[in-house]
Amino acid sequence: MKKESRTVLSHPRFELTIDRLCHQLLENHHDFSNACLISIQPRGTLFAERIYQRLAELTDLSGVSKGKLDVTFYRDDFRKGKAPLIPNKNEMNFLIEDKDVILIDDVLYTGRTIRAALTALQHYGRPKSVELLVLVDRRFNRHLPIQPDYVGLTIDSVDEAHIKVDWAETQEEDKILLYSRKEDI
Amino acid sequence: MAGLSTRHLLGIKYITRDDINLIFETADNFKEVLNRPIKKVPSLRDITIANLFFENSTRTRMSFELAEKRLAADVVNFSASNSSVKKGETLLDTVNNILSMKVDMVVMRHPVPGAPVFLSKHINAKIINAGDGIHEHPTQALLDAYSMREQLGDLEGKKICIFGDILHSRVALSNVFCLQKLGAKVRVCGPPTLIPKHYAKLGVEISYNVKDSLKWCDVANILRIQLERQDIKFFPSLREYSTYFGINKQLLDEIGKKIVIMHPGPINRGVEITSDVADLEGHSIILKQVENGVAVRMAILYQLAQMD
Numbered sequence: 001m002k003k004e005s006r007t008v009l010s011h012p013r014f015e016l017t018i019d020r021l022c023h024q025l026l027e028n029h030h031d032f033s034n035a036c037l038i039s040i041q042p043r044g045t046l047f048a049e050r051i052y053q054r055l056a057e058l059t060d061l062s063g064v065s066k067g068k069l070d071v072t073f074y075r076d077d078f079r080k081g082k083a084p085l086i087p088n089k090n091e092m093n094f095l096i097e098d099k100d101v102i103l104i105d106d107v108l109y110t111g112r113t114i115r116a117a118l119t120a121l122q123h124y125g126r127p128k129s130v131e132l133l134v135l136v137d138r139r140f141n142r143h144l145p146i147q148p149d150y151v152g153l154t155i156d157s158v159d160e161a162h163i164k165v166d167w168a169e170t171q172e173e174d175k176i177l178l179y180s181r182k183e184d185i
Numbered sequence: 186m187a188g189l190s191t192r193h194l195l196g197i198k199y200i201t202r203d204d205i206n207l208i209f210e211t212a213d214n215f216k217e218v219l220n221r222p223i224k225k226v227p228s229l230r231d232i233t234i235a236n237l238f239f240e241n242s243t244r245t246r247m248s249f250e251l252a253e254k255r256l257a258a259d260v261v262n263f264s265a266s267n268s269s270v271k272k273g274e275t276l277l278d279t280v281n282n283i284l285s286m287k288v289d290m291v292v293m294r295h296p297v298p299g300a301p302v303f304l305s306k307h308i309n310a311k312i313i314n315a316g317d318g319i320h321e322h323p324t325q326a327l328l329d330a331y332s333m334r335e336q337l338g339d340l341e342g343k344k345i346c347i348f349g350d351i352l353h354s355r356v357a358l359s360n361v362f363c364l365q366k367l368g369a370k371v372r373v374c375g376p377p378t379l380i381p382k383h384y385a386k387l388g389v390e391i392s393y394n395v396k397d398s399l400k401w402c403d404v405a406n407i408l409r410i411q412l413e414r415q416d417i418k419f420f421p422s423l424r425e426y427s428t429y430f431g432i433n434k435q436l437l438d439e440i441g442k443k444i445v446i447m448h449p450g451p452i453n454r455g456v457e458i459t460s461d462v463a464d465l466e467g468h469s470i471i472l473k474q475v476e477n478g479v480a481v482r483m484a485i486l487y488q489l490a491q492m493d
Contacts, residue, residue: 074228084187089217
């Protein structure tokens with residue numbers, strides 16, 4: 001069967017989007033003296049790395065902690081999905097007490113992953129604030145009252161649709177694809 | 186990635202190499218969790234686990250209970266010494282009564298070999314064997330192999346020797362199955378009376394010479410003499426056993442190579458191993474085994490709880 005997909009974002013708008021997000025972060029965090037960047041495993045990490053690289057060109061990030069948070073153990077669909085949940089590596093070697101946390105993921109869909117991430121974050125202290133940065137916001141598909149603070153691209157799509165983000169590091173080029181059904185991938 | 190190939194952990198015999206590797210990878214994650222300021226995750230919050238210990242245990246029982254609690258499961262404990270078993274209740278009745286209180290998983294230690302297999306055919310809950318008589322002790326074997334892997338990397342081709350009372354040891358049998366599935370070479374060493382003949386059929390080397398075996402191996406897993414299971418004399422005296430089969434510092438110094446020293450506990454100091462070897466820094470990983478036990482058991486509980 002023919003795979004039905006449509007590219008919704010690619011070069012050069014892709015780089016411009018990341019650039020814009022970095023400037024928005026700069027506006028709110030100035031010198032990043034109290035900030036830390038935490039990406040959600042596995043798909044938020046490549047995006048977070050890009051954000052970090054671009055931000056480092058714009059400002060001094062030497063004192064900023066970077067973490068990779070795995071939320072598998074905090075998910076609410078344990079024993080409810082079809083496939084078993086297999087955890088990813090968790091790399092959080094600092095505490096977030098009184099920090100301004102910037103939580104980073106690629107696609108915000110139902111909001112359940114972010115809910116799990118907020119629970120997981122409690123284990124590392126009480127942050128001063130938590131902001132959410134996403135590359136794609138599927139704003140009409142939310143199950144929980146969770147909203148992003150920084151959005152790369154907003155996509156209005158039906159529930160059956162699926163968004164996939166390709167990265168040059170793992171695929172051939174940076175792009176965001178929209179599939180009409182998840183099975184088409 | 187797929188999950189485990191089984192819904193019970195009855196013995197290493199019944200699981201695959203992929204299952205073992207999945208448990209190890211998950212244990213890596215839980216080891217990281219156990220080093221956090223807050224060592225608890227809410228994964229098993231709607232699971233109730235019954236720990237049924239029909240035989241004495243300190244380490245295994247505490248390790249399981251900690252693993253269960255750190256996964257946020259509800260735990261009920263049972264020990265045979267102060268229960269209705271004494272009044273003549275059968276195993277099946279006891280377990281069915283406990284299960285009617287809506288228990289999802291059972292961790293069981295029982296003096297009769299095969300008791301967990303029997304139970305798995307008659308009840309609906311998932312069963313983890315925490316030692317059945319002289320048959321298997323799968324979680325101990327998994328944590329032993331996990332600790333060896335931590336020291337030596339991939340176990341393919343590595344030489345592991347199990348010393349001591351092989352005949353009465355469930356740890357020995359599970360260790361053999363587990364290490365062979367991971368591609369290691371296994372040897373057993375002890376007095377001829379304590380090495381059963383059927384071990385030769387398992388593809389295990391058999392030796393009666395401690396010094397020769399120490400020279401051969403990368404890891405020495407030393408087992409306790411299980412006097413409580415010995416109804417006849419298998420060797421003249423403990424003193425004679427320790428002279429010929431005990432492992433001491435002098436012996437290690439003569440070998441002159443680095444060997445990882447392991448012991449599943451409880452240790453009889455001065456019998457199968459002397460204190461200076463048991464506490465030998467850089468060699469002995471006995472306390473690391475106990476530490477890894479919690480992470481490995483968390484991984485087993487987490488993966489089994491997900492199976493239908």
